[in-house]
Amino acid sequence: MSPVAASLASAKTAESPDATTTRPIPSPEPRLVARRRPGRWAGVVAGLVLAAMVVNTLLTNPNFQWSIVGDYFLSDAILRGLVLTIWLTAAVLVSGYLLGVAVAAMRLSDNPVLSTVSFGFVWLVRSVPPLVQLLFWYEIASLYPRLSLGIPFGPEFVSFQTAHLFSAVAAAYVALSVDVAAFAAEIVRGGILAVPRGQVEAAESLGLSRFRVFRRVILPQAMPSIIPASGNLLIGMLKATSLVSVIAVQDLLGTTELIYNDNFKIIPLLLVATLWYLLLTTLLSIGQHFLERHFGRSTRVGTSSGWWRTWGAGLRIFPGRRDLEVTR
Amino acid sequence: MTRPLVRIRNLHKQFGSHTVLDGVDLDLAEGSVTAILGPSGSGKSTLLRCINHLERPDRGYVEVGGEIIGFRPDGNRLRERSPREIAAQRARIGMVFQHFNLFAHRTAAENIVEGPLAQGVPVRTARARASELLARVGLAGRDDAYPSQLSGGQQQRVAIARALAMDPALILFDEPTSALDPELVGEVLSVIKDLAATGITLAIVTHEIGFAREVADQVVFLEDGHIIESGDPATVLQHTQSERARAFLAAVL
Structure with a gap:
Protein backbone atom coordinates (compact mmCIF):
# COMPACT_ATOMS: atom_id res chain seq x y z
CA MET A 1 0.00 0.00 0.00
CA SER A 2 1.33 3.44 -0.86
CA PRO A 3 1.78 5.92 2.02
CA VAL A 4 -1.05 8.04 0.68
CA ALA A 5 -3.44 5.09 0.59
CA ALA A 6 -2.37 4.08 4.11
CA SER A 7 -3.14 7.50 5.59
CA LEU A 8 -6.47 7.64 3.80
CA ALA A 9 -7.35 4.23 5.26
CA SER A 10 -6.46 5.32 8.78
CA ALA A 11 -8.46 8.53 8.37
CA LYS A 12 -11.44 6.40 7.46
CA THR A 13 -11.03 4.30 10.64
CA ALA A 14 -10.77 7.40 12.78
CA GLU A 15 -14.10 8.66 11.49
CA SER A 16 -16.00 5.46 12.38
CA PRO A 17 -18.36 5.82 15.37
CA ASP A 18 -16.39 3.68 17.85
CA ALA A 19 -13.29 5.82 17.34
CA THR A 20 -14.48 8.20 20.05
CA THR A 21 -15.15 5.49 22.65
CA THR A 22 -12.05 3.31 22.16
CA ARG A 23 -8.43 4.42 22.24
CA PRO A 24 -7.38 5.88 18.89
CA ILE A 25 -5.72 3.39 16.60
CA PRO A 26 -2.06 4.31 16.21
CA SER A 27 -1.54 5.77 12.80
CA PRO A 28 1.21 7.68 11.03
CA GLU A 29 -0.89 10.86 11.03
CA PRO A 30 -2.14 12.24 14.38
CA ARG A 31 -5.73 13.40 14.42
CA LEU A 32 -6.53 17.04 15.21
CA VAL A 33 -9.06 17.45 18.01
CA ALA A 34 -10.66 20.80 18.75
CA ARG A 35 -10.42 22.22 22.26
CA ARG A 36 -13.19 21.11 24.65
CA ARG A 37 -15.41 23.84 26.09
CA PRO A 38 -16.76 22.69 29.49
CA GLY A 39 -17.64 26.28 30.45
CA ARG A 40 -20.15 26.45 27.64
CA TRP A 41 -21.91 23.35 28.87
CA ALA A 42 -22.13 24.90 32.34
CA GLY A 43 -23.62 27.96 30.66
CA VAL A 44 -26.24 25.84 28.92
CA VAL A 45 -27.27 24.23 32.23
CA ALA A 46 -27.50 27.61 33.98
CA GLY A 47 -29.46 29.01 31.07
CA LEU A 48 -31.92 26.13 31.09
CA VAL A 49 -32.52 26.54 34.83
CA LEU A 50 -33.19 30.27 34.40
CA ALA A 51 -35.49 29.62 31.45
CA ALA A 52 -37.42 27.07 33.51
CA MET A 53 -37.81 29.65 36.30
CA VAL A 54 -39.12 32.25 33.86
CA VAL A 55 -41.59 29.83 32.32
CA ASN A 56 -42.68 28.74 35.78
CA THR A 57 -43.40 32.26 36.98
CA LEU A 58 -45.16 33.15 33.73
CA LEU A 59 -47.45 30.16 34.14
CA THR A 60 -48.03 30.19 37.90
CA ASN A 61 -48.16 33.91 38.82
CA PRO A 62 -51.92 34.68 38.67
CA ASN A 63 -51.25 38.41 38.25
CA PHE A 64 -50.35 37.89 34.62
CA GLN A 65 -54.02 37.00 34.04
CA TRP A 66 -53.32 35.03 30.88
CA SER A 67 -57.00 34.32 30.29
CA ILE A 68 -57.62 38.07 29.91
CA VAL A 69 -54.61 38.32 27.59
CA GLY A 70 -56.26 35.60 25.52
CA ASP A 71 -59.59 37.42 25.52
CA TYR A 72 -58.10 40.64 24.17
CA PHE A 73 -55.25 39.34 22.00
CA LEU A 74 -57.40 39.01 18.88
CA SER A 75 -60.15 41.46 19.87
CA ASP A 76 -61.40 43.89 17.21
CA ALA A 77 -60.13 47.01 18.97
CA ILE A 78 -56.61 45.60 19.42
CA LEU A 79 -56.48 44.40 15.81
CA ARG A 80 -57.59 47.83 14.58
CA GLY A 81 -54.78 49.38 16.63
CA LEU A 82 -52.36 46.79 15.26
CA VAL A 83 -53.32 47.56 11.67
CA LEU A 84 -52.80 51.27 12.30
CA THR A 85 -49.37 50.58 13.81
CA ILE A 86 -48.39 48.43 10.84
CA TRP A 87 -49.44 50.81 8.12
CA LEU A 88 -48.11 53.83 9.94
CA THR A 89 -44.76 52.03 10.21
CA ALA A 90 -44.85 51.05 6.54
CA ALA A 91 -45.86 54.52 5.36
CA VAL A 92 -43.22 56.22 7.53
CA LEU A 93 -40.61 53.74 6.35
CA VAL A 94 -41.28 54.39 2.66
CA SER A 95 -41.52 58.18 2.83
CA GLY A 96 -38.75 58.41 5.44
CA TYR A 97 -36.34 56.43 3.29
CA LEU A 98 -37.24 58.22 0.05
CA LEU A 99 -36.59 61.52 1.78
CA GLY A 100 -33.54 60.07 3.54
CA VAL A 101 -31.86 58.88 0.31
CA ALA A 102 -32.49 62.32 -1.19
CA VAL A 103 -31.01 64.02 1.88
CA ALA A 104 -27.97 61.71 1.75
CA ALA A 105 -27.49 62.43 -1.96
CA MET A 106 -27.73 66.18 -1.24
CA ARG A 107 -25.16 65.86 1.53
CA LEU A 108 -22.71 64.06 -0.77
CA SER A 109 -23.34 66.44 -3.67
CA ASP A 110 -20.56 68.86 -4.58
CA ASN A 111 -23.18 71.61 -4.64
CA PRO A 112 -22.46 73.55 -1.40
CA VAL A 113 -26.06 74.82 -1.11
CA LEU A 114 -27.54 71.32 -1.20
CA SER A 115 -25.00 69.84 1.20
CA THR A 116 -25.51 72.68 3.69
CA VAL A 117 -29.29 72.32 3.58
CA SER A 118 -28.92 68.58 4.11
CA PHE A 119 -26.50 69.06 7.00
CA GLY A 120 -28.85 71.57 8.64
CA PHE A 121 -31.84 69.26 8.28
CA VAL A 122 -30.05 66.31 9.86
CA TRP A 123 -28.63 68.46 12.64
CA LEU A 124 -32.02 69.90 13.55
CA VAL A 125 -34.03 66.69 13.39
CA ARG A 126 -31.49 64.60 15.24
CA SER A 127 -31.21 67.18 17.98
CA VAL A 128 -34.90 67.27 18.91
CA PRO A 129 -36.53 64.28 20.63
CA PRO A 130 -39.11 62.60 18.38
CA LEU A 131 -41.82 63.11 21.00
CA VAL A 132 -41.19 66.86 20.97
CA GLN A 133 -41.25 66.90 17.15
CA LEU A 134 -44.51 64.97 17.23
CA LEU A 135 -46.09 67.50 19.57
CA PHE A 136 -44.85 70.42 17.44
CA TRP A 137 -46.45 69.01 14.28
CA TYR A 138 -49.63 68.28 16.20
CA GLU A 139 -49.72 71.78 17.64
CA ILE A 140 -48.64 73.53 14.44
CA ALA A 141 -51.95 75.36 14.38
CA SER A 142 -50.93 77.28 17.50
CA LEU A 143 -47.60 78.21 15.89
CA TYR A 144 -48.94 79.15 12.45
CA PRO A 145 -52.74 79.39 12.53
CA ARG A 146 -52.84 80.31 8.85
CA LEU A 147 -50.55 79.27 6.00
CA SER A 148 -50.57 80.96 2.61
CA LEU A 149 -49.01 80.46 -0.76
CA GLY A 150 -47.68 83.50 -2.56
CA ILE A 151 -44.66 85.63 -3.36
CA PRO A 152 -42.39 86.02 -0.30
CA PHE A 153 -43.10 89.41 1.31
CA GLY A 154 -45.57 90.01 -1.55
CA PRO A 155 -49.17 89.14 -2.41
CA GLU A 156 -50.80 85.83 -1.41
CA PHE A 157 -52.62 83.50 -3.78
CA VAL A 158 -54.08 80.83 -1.52
CA SER A 159 -54.30 80.53 2.21
CA PHE A 160 -55.72 77.93 4.56
CA GLN A 161 -56.22 77.23 8.23
CA THR A 162 -53.62 74.84 9.67
CA ALA A 163 -56.08 73.50 12.19
CA HIS A 164 -57.68 71.59 9.32
CA LEU A 165 -54.36 70.57 7.83
CA PHE A 166 -53.09 68.06 10.35
CA SER A 167 -55.17 65.37 11.96
CA ALA A 168 -53.45 63.47 14.77
CA VAL A 169 -52.55 60.61 12.42
CA ALA A 170 -51.22 63.00 9.75
CA ALA A 171 -49.11 64.81 12.34
CA ALA A 172 -47.75 61.45 13.50
CA TYR A 173 -46.97 60.42 9.93
CA VAL A 174 -45.15 63.65 9.09
CA ALA A 175 -43.24 63.85 12.37
CA LEU A 176 -42.05 60.24 12.26
CA SER A 177 -41.19 60.42 8.53
CA VAL A 178 -39.04 63.48 9.09
CA ASP A 179 -37.35 61.81 12.04
CA VAL A 180 -36.67 58.58 10.12
CA ALA A 181 -35.42 60.57 7.10
CA ALA A 182 -32.68 62.22 9.15
CA PHE A 183 -31.40 58.93 10.54
CA ALA A 184 -31.86 57.05 7.26
CA ALA A 185 -29.87 59.78 5.49
CA GLU A 186 -26.91 59.20 7.80
CA ILE A 187 -27.15 55.43 7.37
CA VAL A 188 -27.31 55.68 3.58
CA ARG A 189 -24.51 58.25 3.51
CA GLY A 190 -22.31 55.95 5.58
CA GLY A 191 -23.07 53.05 3.26
CA ILE A 192 -22.24 55.07 0.17
CA LEU A 193 -18.98 56.34 1.67
CA ALA A 194 -17.99 52.73 2.41
CA VAL A 195 -17.96 51.89 -1.31
CA PRO A 196 -14.35 52.17 -2.53
CA ARG A 197 -13.66 55.15 -4.80
CA GLY A 198 -12.13 52.83 -7.41
CA GLN A 199 -15.50 51.16 -8.01
CA VAL A 200 -16.99 54.48 -9.03
CA GLU A 201 -14.01 55.36 -11.22
CA ALA A 202 -14.20 52.00 -12.96
CA ALA A 203 -17.89 52.57 -13.68
CA GLU A 204 -17.25 56.12 -14.88
CA SER A 205 -14.45 54.97 -17.16
CA LEU A 206 -16.95 52.62 -18.85
CA GLY A 207 -19.07 55.64 -19.72
CA LEU A 208 -21.92 54.88 -17.33
CA SER A 209 -24.22 57.79 -16.55
CA ARG A 210 -24.14 59.16 -13.02
CA PHE A 211 -27.55 57.67 -12.23
CA ARG A 212 -26.50 54.29 -13.58
CA VAL A 213 -23.28 54.36 -11.56
CA PHE A 214 -25.37 55.02 -8.45
CA ARG A 215 -27.98 52.36 -9.15
CA ARG A 216 -25.81 49.55 -10.54
CA VAL A 217 -22.50 50.01 -8.71
CA ILE A 218 -22.78 52.20 -5.61
CA LEU A 219 -26.15 51.25 -4.13
CA PRO A 220 -25.80 47.43 -4.36
CA GLN A 221 -22.41 47.65 -2.68
CA ALA A 222 -23.64 50.08 -0.06
CA MET A 223 -26.53 47.76 0.85
CA PRO A 224 -24.55 45.30 3.02
CA SER A 225 -23.66 48.14 5.37
CA ILE A 226 -27.04 49.89 5.02
CA ILE A 227 -29.25 46.90 5.84
CA PRO A 228 -28.18 45.99 9.40
CA ALA A 229 -28.36 49.62 10.51
CA SER A 230 -31.69 50.05 8.70
CA GLY A 231 -33.11 46.96 10.35
CA ASN A 232 -32.22 48.59 13.64
CA LEU A 233 -33.82 51.87 12.61
CA LEU A 234 -36.97 50.16 11.32
CA ILE A 235 -37.46 48.17 14.51
CA GLY A 236 -36.85 51.30 16.55
CA MET A 237 -39.37 53.07 14.33
CA LEU A 238 -41.99 50.36 14.80
CA LYS A 239 -41.71 50.85 18.54
CA ALA A 240 -41.50 54.64 18.22
CA THR A 241 -44.96 54.64 16.62
CA SER A 242 -46.21 53.95 20.14
CA LEU A 243 -45.36 57.61 20.86
CA VAL A 244 -48.42 58.61 18.87
CA SER A 245 -50.64 57.34 21.66
CA VAL A 246 -49.65 60.63 23.36
CA ILE A 247 -51.63 62.62 20.81
CA ALA A 248 -54.61 60.26 21.12
CA VAL A 249 -53.94 58.20 17.99
CA GLN A 250 -55.45 54.73 18.40
CA ASP A 251 -52.41 52.64 17.53
CA LEU A 252 -51.59 49.34 19.22
CA LEU A 253 -50.46 50.92 22.49
CA GLY A 254 -53.07 53.69 22.34
CA THR A 255 -55.82 51.10 22.07
CA THR A 256 -54.55 49.03 24.98
CA GLU A 257 -54.30 52.18 27.11
CA LEU A 258 -57.84 53.07 26.20
CA ILE A 259 -59.04 49.62 27.26
CA TYR A 260 -57.14 49.41 30.56
CA ASN A 261 -58.11 52.94 31.53
CA ASP A 262 -61.60 51.57 31.36
CA ASN A 263 -61.25 48.16 33.02
CA PHE A 264 -57.97 48.57 35.02
CA LYS A 265 -56.55 45.26 33.66
CA ILE A 266 -53.23 47.03 33.09
CA ILE A 267 -50.77 44.12 33.13
CA PRO A 268 -52.64 41.72 30.83
CA LEU A 269 -53.30 44.49 28.32
CA LEU A 270 -49.69 45.63 28.33
CA LEU A 271 -48.83 41.96 27.73
CA VAL A 272 -51.11 41.95 24.70
CA ALA A 273 -49.21 44.94 23.26
CA THR A 274 -45.86 43.40 24.22
CA LEU A 275 -46.66 40.10 22.50
CA TRP A 276 -47.72 41.87 19.30
CA TYR A 277 -44.58 44.05 19.27
CA LEU A 278 -42.47 40.92 19.86
CA LEU A 279 -44.16 39.18 16.96
CA LEU A 280 -43.76 42.12 14.56
CA THR A 281 -40.13 42.66 15.52
CA THR A 282 -39.38 38.97 15.04
CA LEU A 283 -40.90 39.06 11.55
CA LEU A 284 -38.84 42.14 10.69
CA SER A 285 -35.65 40.49 11.99
CA ILE A 286 -36.30 37.45 9.82
CA GLY A 287 -36.83 39.67 6.79
CA GLN A 288 -33.59 41.50 7.57
CA HIS A 289 -31.72 38.18 7.77
CA PHE A 290 -32.83 37.20 4.27
CA LEU A 291 -32.07 40.64 2.85
CA GLU A 292 -28.56 40.44 4.29
CA ARG A 293 -28.07 37.03 2.75
CA HIS A 294 -29.29 38.29 -0.61
CA PHE A 295 -26.91 41.24 -0.73
CA GLY A 296 -23.97 39.33 0.73
CA ARG A 297 -23.92 36.69 -1.98
CA SER A 298 -20.78 37.77 -3.79
CA THR A 299 -18.60 37.87 -0.71
CA ARG A 300 -19.78 34.72 1.05
CA VAL A 301 -17.49 31.72 0.56
CA GLY A 302 -19.28 28.37 0.53
CA THR A 303 -22.80 27.97 1.87
CA SER A 304 -23.96 28.93 5.32
CA SER A 305 -24.54 25.92 7.53
CA GLY A 306 -27.41 27.43 9.52
CA TRP A 307 -27.26 28.95 12.99
CA TRP A 308 -28.26 25.73 14.77
CA ARG A 309 -25.27 23.85 13.33
CA THR A 310 -22.93 26.71 14.23
CA TRP A 311 -24.45 26.86 17.71
CA GLY A 312 -24.09 23.12 18.17
CA ALA A 313 -20.55 23.23 16.88
CA GLY A 314 -19.72 25.95 19.43
CA LEU A 315 -20.69 23.51 22.16
CA ARG A 316 -18.78 20.66 20.49
CA ILE A 317 -21.95 18.61 20.14
CA PHE A 318 -20.50 17.13 16.97
CA PRO A 319 -17.26 15.50 18.10
CA GLY A 320 -13.83 15.51 16.56
CA ARG A 321 -13.00 16.29 13.01
CA ARG A 322 -16.41 17.69 12.06
CA ASP A 323 -16.19 20.53 14.60
CA LEU A 324 -13.23 21.91 12.81
CA GLU A 325 -15.04 21.81 9.51
CA VAL A 326 -18.19 23.45 10.81
CA THR A 327 -16.58 26.26 12.73
CA ARG A 328 -13.81 27.03 10.29
CA MET B 1 1.83 57.98 -39.90
CA THR B 2 -1.03 60.47 -40.07
CA ARG B 3 -2.57 62.64 -37.38
CA PRO B 4 -1.95 61.21 -33.89
CA LEU B 5 -4.93 59.60 -32.12
CA VAL B 6 -4.14 61.39 -28.87
CA ARG B 7 -2.70 64.89 -28.65
CA ILE B 8 -1.91 66.33 -25.24
CA ARG B 9 -1.06 70.02 -25.16
CA ASN B 10 0.36 72.11 -22.33
CA LEU B 11 -1.44 70.06 -19.69
CA HIS B 12 -1.37 71.43 -16.14
CA LYS B 13 -2.90 69.98 -12.99
CA GLN B 14 -2.61 71.07 -9.37
CA PHE B 15 -3.89 69.41 -6.22
CA GLY B 16 -4.12 72.24 -3.73
CA SER B 17 -0.75 73.96 -3.86
CA HIS B 18 0.98 70.86 -5.21
CA THR B 19 1.68 70.96 -8.94
CA VAL B 20 1.34 67.47 -10.40
CA LEU B 21 1.43 68.21 -14.11
CA ASP B 22 3.39 71.24 -15.25
CA GLY B 23 2.91 71.62 -18.98
CA VAL B 24 2.89 68.21 -20.62
CA ASP B 25 2.90 67.84 -24.42
CA LEU B 26 2.58 64.36 -25.85
CA ASP B 27 1.30 62.65 -28.99
CA LEU B 28 0.21 59.02 -29.24
CA ALA B 29 0.19 57.70 -32.81
CA GLU B 30 -2.73 55.56 -33.82
CA GLY B 31 -2.02 51.89 -33.04
CA SER B 32 1.12 52.71 -31.07
CA VAL B 33 2.16 51.55 -27.60
CA THR B 34 3.46 54.21 -25.22
CA ALA B 35 5.13 53.34 -21.95
CA ILE B 36 5.06 56.11 -19.35
CA LEU B 37 7.87 55.81 -16.81
CA GLY B 38 8.90 57.87 -13.86
CA PRO B 39 9.29 57.90 -10.09
CA SER B 40 6.18 57.81 -7.92
CA GLY B 41 4.60 61.23 -7.57
CA SER B 42 5.92 62.34 -10.92
CA GLY B 43 2.37 62.70 -12.33
CA LYS B 44 2.17 59.53 -14.45
CA SER B 45 -1.22 58.40 -13.14
CA THR B 46 -2.65 61.91 -13.19
CA LEU B 47 -1.58 62.31 -16.82
CA LEU B 48 -3.35 59.06 -17.68
CA ARG B 49 -6.46 60.01 -15.69
CA CYS B 50 -6.69 63.34 -17.51
CA ILE B 51 -6.97 61.46 -20.79
CA ASN B 52 -10.43 60.12 -19.86
CA HIS B 53 -11.30 63.09 -17.66
CA LEU B 54 -11.21 61.22 -14.34
CA GLU B 55 -9.20 64.32 -13.45
CA ARG B 56 -10.06 67.72 -14.86
CA PRO B 57 -6.99 69.59 -16.15
CA ASP B 58 -6.38 73.13 -14.91
CA ARG B 59 -4.82 74.28 -18.16
CA GLY B 60 -4.20 72.79 -21.58
CA TYR B 61 -6.22 70.02 -23.12
CA VAL B 62 -6.33 66.41 -24.24
CA GLU B 63 -7.65 65.59 -27.68
CA VAL B 64 -8.63 62.04 -28.63
CA GLY B 65 -9.67 61.27 -32.19
CA GLY B 66 -9.91 64.99 -32.98
CA GLU B 67 -12.29 65.72 -30.08
CA ILE B 68 -11.25 67.57 -26.94
CA ILE B 69 -11.96 65.46 -23.88
CA GLY B 70 -14.21 66.98 -21.23
CA PHE B 71 -14.47 70.36 -22.90
CA ARG B 72 -16.24 71.87 -25.86
CA PRO B 73 -14.50 74.57 -27.90
CA ASP B 74 -16.49 77.80 -27.88
CA GLY B 75 -14.67 80.63 -29.63
CA ASN B 76 -11.51 81.22 -27.63
CA ARG B 77 -12.78 79.23 -24.66
CA LEU B 78 -13.10 75.60 -23.65
CA ARG B 79 -16.35 75.02 -21.77
CA GLU B 80 -16.72 71.91 -19.63
CA ARG B 81 -19.11 69.39 -21.17
CA SER B 82 -22.19 67.96 -19.48
CA PRO B 83 -21.83 64.70 -17.52
CA ARG B 84 -23.72 62.89 -20.29
CA GLU B 85 -21.29 64.05 -22.99
CA ILE B 86 -18.29 63.19 -20.84
CA ALA B 87 -19.73 59.71 -20.23
CA ALA B 88 -20.12 59.23 -23.99
CA GLN B 89 -16.47 60.22 -24.51
CA ARG B 90 -15.28 57.89 -21.76
CA ALA B 91 -17.20 54.99 -23.29
CA ARG B 92 -14.77 55.09 -26.21
CA ILE B 93 -11.64 55.00 -24.01
CA GLY B 94 -10.80 51.85 -22.04
CA MET B 95 -9.10 52.01 -18.65
CA VAL B 96 -7.38 49.33 -16.59
CA PHE B 97 -6.54 50.15 -12.99
CA GLN B 98 -3.71 49.17 -10.67
CA HIS B 99 -6.14 47.56 -8.23
CA PHE B 100 -8.34 46.04 -10.96
CA ASN B 101 -11.49 47.73 -9.58
CA LEU B 102 -13.76 44.91 -10.72
CA PRO B 168 -12.11 51.16 -27.58
CA ALA B 169 -9.61 52.70 -29.96
CA LEU B 170 -7.47 53.57 -26.94
CA ILE B 171 -6.82 51.73 -23.67
CA LEU B 172 -5.13 53.34 -20.67
CA PHE B 173 -3.26 51.08 -18.25
CA ASP B 174 -2.47 52.55 -14.83
CA GLU B 175 0.30 50.35 -13.38
CA PRO B 176 -1.56 47.17 -14.38
CA THR B 177 0.92 44.79 -12.72
CA SER B 178 2.07 46.76 -9.67
CA ALA B 179 -0.43 45.11 -7.29
CA LEU B 180 0.30 41.57 -8.47
CA ASP B 181 2.44 38.81 -7.02
CA PRO B 182 5.61 38.52 -9.12
CA GLU B 183 4.60 35.13 -10.52
CA LEU B 184 1.30 36.57 -11.85
CA VAL B 185 2.84 39.56 -13.65
CA GLY B 186 3.73 37.53 -16.74
CA GLU B 187 0.19 36.39 -17.55
CA VAL B 188 -1.12 39.97 -17.53
CA LEU B 189 1.82 41.34 -19.55
CA SER B 190 1.34 38.65 -22.19
CA VAL B 191 -2.32 39.66 -22.61
CA ILE B 192 -1.28 43.32 -23.02
CA LYS B 193 1.39 42.27 -25.49
CA ASP B 194 -1.23 40.46 -27.57
CA LEU B 195 -3.34 43.63 -27.58
CA ALA B 196 -0.39 45.65 -28.85
CA ALA B 197 -0.47 43.61 -32.04
CA THR B 198 -4.17 44.29 -32.72
CA GLY B 199 -3.89 47.96 -33.61
CA ILE B 200 -5.50 49.34 -30.45
CA THR B 201 -3.57 52.34 -29.15
CA LEU B 202 -2.17 51.64 -25.69
CA ALA B 203 -0.83 53.99 -23.02
CA ILE B 204 0.79 52.11 -20.15
CA VAL B 205 2.08 53.55 -16.90
CA THR B 206 4.49 50.90 -15.71
CA HIS B 207 7.64 50.05 -13.81
CA GLU B 208 8.28 46.99 -16.00
CA ILE B 209 11.24 48.38 -17.94
CA GLY B 210 11.90 45.11 -19.75
CA PHE B 211 8.32 45.03 -20.95
CA ALA B 212 8.49 48.65 -22.09
CA ARG B 213 11.66 47.94 -24.06
CA GLU B 214 10.10 44.91 -25.73
CA VAL B 215 6.60 46.17 -26.53
CA ALA B 216 6.57 49.97 -26.56
CA ASP B 217 6.96 52.08 -29.68
CA GLN B 218 7.49 55.16 -27.56
CA VAL B 219 8.84 55.61 -24.05
CA VAL B 220 8.12 58.74 -22.03
CA PHE B 221 9.92 59.63 -18.84
CA LEU B 222 8.08 61.92 -16.45
CA GLU B 223 9.65 63.85 -13.60
CA ASP B 224 7.91 66.48 -11.42
CA GLY B 225 5.13 66.93 -13.94
CA HIS B 226 7.43 67.42 -16.92
CA ILE B 227 8.37 65.02 -19.69
CA ILE B 228 12.15 64.95 -19.40
CA GLU B 229 12.83 62.26 -21.99
CA SER B 230 10.82 60.74 -24.78
CA GLY B 231 11.46 58.73 -27.91
CA ASP B 232 11.83 55.16 -29.05
CA PRO B 233 12.75 52.66 -26.30
CA ALA B 234 16.28 52.03 -27.50
CA THR B 235 17.16 55.73 -27.37
CA VAL B 236 15.49 56.56 -24.08
CA LEU B 237 16.49 53.41 -22.20
CA GLN B 238 20.01 52.92 -23.53
CA HIS B 239 21.21 56.42 -24.25
CA THR B 240 19.47 58.16 -21.42
CA GLN B 241 20.26 61.86 -21.49
CA SER B 242 19.27 63.23 -18.10
CA GLU B 243 20.94 62.39 -14.82
CA ARG B 244 17.58 61.95 -13.06
CA ALA B 245 16.25 59.41 -15.55
CA ARG B 246 19.52 57.48 -15.48
CA ALA B 247 19.37 57.27 -11.69
CA PHE B 248 15.76 56.07 -11.80
CA LEU B 249 16.48 53.41 -14.41
CA ALA B 250 19.52 52.18 -12.49
CA ALA B 251 17.34 51.82 -9.39
CA VAL B 252 14.47 49.89 -11.00
CA LEU B 253 16.44 47.68 -13.40
Missing part, protein backbone atom coordinates in the same frame (compact mmCIF):
# COMPACT_ATOMS: atom_id res chain seq x y z
CA PHE B 103 -17.31 45.36 -9.44
CA ALA B 104 -17.10 43.15 -6.37
CA HIS B 105 -20.81 42.31 -6.37
CA ARG B 106 -20.84 41.08 -9.97
CA THR B 107 -19.42 38.00 -11.67
CA ALA B 108 -16.67 38.17 -14.29
CA ALA B 109 -19.20 38.12 -17.14
CA GLU B 110 -21.47 40.66 -15.42
CA ASN B 111 -18.47 42.97 -15.04
CA ILE B 112 -17.75 42.72 -18.74
CA VAL B 113 -21.33 43.34 -19.94
CA GLU B 114 -21.91 46.37 -17.69
CA GLY B 115 -20.52 48.88 -20.19
CA PRO B 116 -22.17 47.41 -23.32
CA LEU B 117 -25.55 47.15 -21.52
CA ALA B 118 -25.36 50.85 -20.70
CA GLN B 119 -24.84 51.47 -24.44
CA GLY B 120 -28.03 49.55 -25.21
CA VAL B 121 -26.46 46.29 -26.44
CA PRO B 122 -28.95 43.41 -25.92
CA VAL B 123 -28.15 41.17 -22.94
CA ARG B 124 -27.76 38.03 -25.04
CA THR B 125 -25.29 39.63 -27.45
CA ALA B 126 -23.31 41.20 -24.62
CA ARG B 127 -23.14 37.89 -22.74
CA ALA B 128 -21.90 35.97 -25.76
CA ARG B 129 -19.27 38.64 -26.38
CA ALA B 130 -18.21 38.48 -22.72
CA SER B 131 -17.60 34.73 -23.01
CA GLU B 132 -15.50 35.29 -26.12
CA LEU B 133 -13.46 38.00 -24.42
CA LEU B 134 -12.89 35.83 -21.36
CA ALA B 135 -11.58 33.10 -23.64
CA ARG B 136 -9.35 35.66 -25.34
CA VAL B 137 -7.69 36.62 -22.04
CA GLY B 138 -7.28 32.95 -21.11
CA LEU B 139 -10.25 32.64 -18.76
CA ALA B 140 -12.68 30.56 -20.82
CA GLY B 141 -15.54 29.22 -18.71
CA ARG B 142 -14.95 31.55 -15.75
CA ASP B 143 -18.03 33.66 -16.60
CA ASP B 144 -19.74 33.05 -13.27
CA ALA B 145 -16.74 33.51 -10.98
CA TYR B 146 -16.92 36.42 -8.55
CA PRO B 147 -13.82 38.63 -8.29
CA SER B 148 -13.18 37.30 -4.77
CA GLN B 149 -12.81 33.81 -6.27
CA LEU B 150 -10.14 34.90 -8.78
CA SER B 151 -6.40 35.52 -8.32
CA GLY B 152 -5.03 39.02 -8.85
CA GLY B 153 -3.73 38.11 -12.30
CA GLN B 154 -7.08 36.64 -13.29
CA GLN B 155 -8.94 39.71 -11.97
CA GLN B 156 -6.69 42.00 -13.99
CA ARG B 157 -7.34 39.93 -17.12
CA VAL B 158 -11.10 40.22 -16.51
CA ALA B 159 -10.58 43.98 -16.14
CA ILE B 160 -8.82 44.03 -19.52
CA ALA B 161 -11.71 42.05 -21.06
CA ARG B 162 -14.12 44.59 -19.52
CA ALA B 163 -12.25 47.42 -21.23
CA LEU B 164 -12.16 45.51 -24.54
CA ALA B 165 -15.93 44.96 -24.44
CA MET B 166 -16.40 48.63 -25.34
CA ASP B 167 -14.32 48.22 -28.53
